[in-house]
Amino acid sequence: GQQVMQIPQYQHVQEGEDFTTYCNSSTTLSNIQWYKQRPGGHPVFLIQLVKSGEVKKQKRLTFQFGEAKKNSSLHITATQTTDVGTYFCASNFGNEKLTFGTGTRLTIIP
Amino acid sequence: KAGVTQTPRYLIKTRGQQVTLSCSPISGHRSVSWYQQTPGQGLQFLFEYFSETQRNKGNFPGRFSGRQFSNSRSEMNVSTLELGDSALYLCASRPGGTDTQYFGPGTRLTVL
Numbered sequence: 001g002q003q004v005m006q007i008p009q010y011q012h013v014q015e016g017e018d019f020t021t022y023c024n025s026s027t028t029l030s031n032i033q034w035y036k037q038r039p040g041g042h043p044v045f046l047i048q049l050v051k052s053g054e055v056k057k058q059k060r061l062t063f064q065f066g067e068a069k070k071n072s073s074l075h076i077t078a079t080q081t082t083d084v085g086t087y088f089c090a091s092n093f094g095n096e097k098l099t100f101g102t103g104t105r106l107t108i109i110p
Numbered sequence: 111k112a113g114v115t116q117t118p119r120y121l122i123k124t125r126g127q128q129v130t131l132s133c134s135p136i137s138g139h140r141s142v143s144w145y146q147q148t149p150g151q152g153l154q155f156l157f158e159y160f161s162e163t164q165r166n167k168g169n170f171p172g173r174f175s176g177r178q179f180s181n182s183r184s185e186m187n188v189s190t191l192e193l194g195d196s197a198l199y200l201c202a203s204r205p206g207g208t209d210t211q212y213f214g215p216g217t218r219l220t221v222l
Contacts, residue, residue: 031209042200042213043153088153092209097166098143100153 002027002093006101014109019076021104023089031091032065032072033098038085046074081108111137114214116201122220128189131217135182135203141165142184143211144176147198156199159184188219196221 005024013019023032031050035043047056049065049072056063062075076083089101115134123129135142143166144156155168159178176186182203188195198218202211 033209033211035211042215043202043211045210045212048209090153090211095166097155097158097168098209098211099155100145102152 002099004029004089004091004099004101006089006104008104009102010105010107012107012109013079015081016078019079019083019106021074021087021089021106023072023101025070025091027093028069029072029091030069030093033090034063034072034074035088035090035100036085037088037103041085043088076106079106079108081110084108114201114203114212116199116214116217118217119215120218120220122222123191124222125191125193127191128187129191129219130185130187131199131201131219133184133186133201133203133214135184135201136205136212139203139205139212140182141204141206142178142182143202143204144184144186145200145202146170147200147216148196153200156186191221193221195219 007022033048034046037043047063052069053067054065060077064073086103086105088103090098092098117132141160143158145153147153157164157176158166162178173189178184198216200213200216202213204211
């Protein structure tokens with residue numbers, strides 16, 4: 001079936017260190033979305049990537065879509081305590097049913 | 111604009127009972143989707159409604175059903191509850207022409 005694998009499952013970093021989470025699919029993705037869910041909260045949309053090789057930045061966050069449109073990454077530079085949460089990638093594989101990755105839970109050590 | 115709202119926020123039921131959850135999308139959004147979130151299975155798609163019609167359905171048993179009203183509000187129903195149905199049920203709406211999902215706060219269902 002259509003799945004999006006996400007690694008790592010957990011990541012503990014010292015405040016100020018960088019953080020990266022990766023999404024991989026065995027099939028070509030029409031697009032990739034990224035969401036953030038704070039502890040006890042709900043997923044909040046961060047960004048959508050559509051083009052092969054696309055790179056987008058939001059302040060300390062950098063999002064990349066692979067050239068083959070089968071993988072994506074989210075990189076956070078100099079993490080802060082406000083970055084705590086679970087980061088999900090998601091894709092609709094060309095239909096309207098959004099499939100989420102397993103998520104990466106980020107913990108910040110002050 | 112007000113965000114997606116879901117009621118109730120918390121619910122405790124016993125096995126065998128049924129439950130109905132409600133979702134009001136962002137004004138103007140005609141698409142409403144439902145997701146189940148559990149620690150073991152993550153975020154799983156249940157179904158999507160658009161203009162009162164179910165457009166997509168996930169891999170859940172027939173005990174899970176939903177509907178959408180003419181004002182775009184949606185309900186989902188789970189009959190004959192099982193312990194494994196304990197989860198956070200999230201509703202999301204999206205505007206036409208985009209894939210972006212706007213999630214509500216969720217309903218935390220506990221089945222005892």
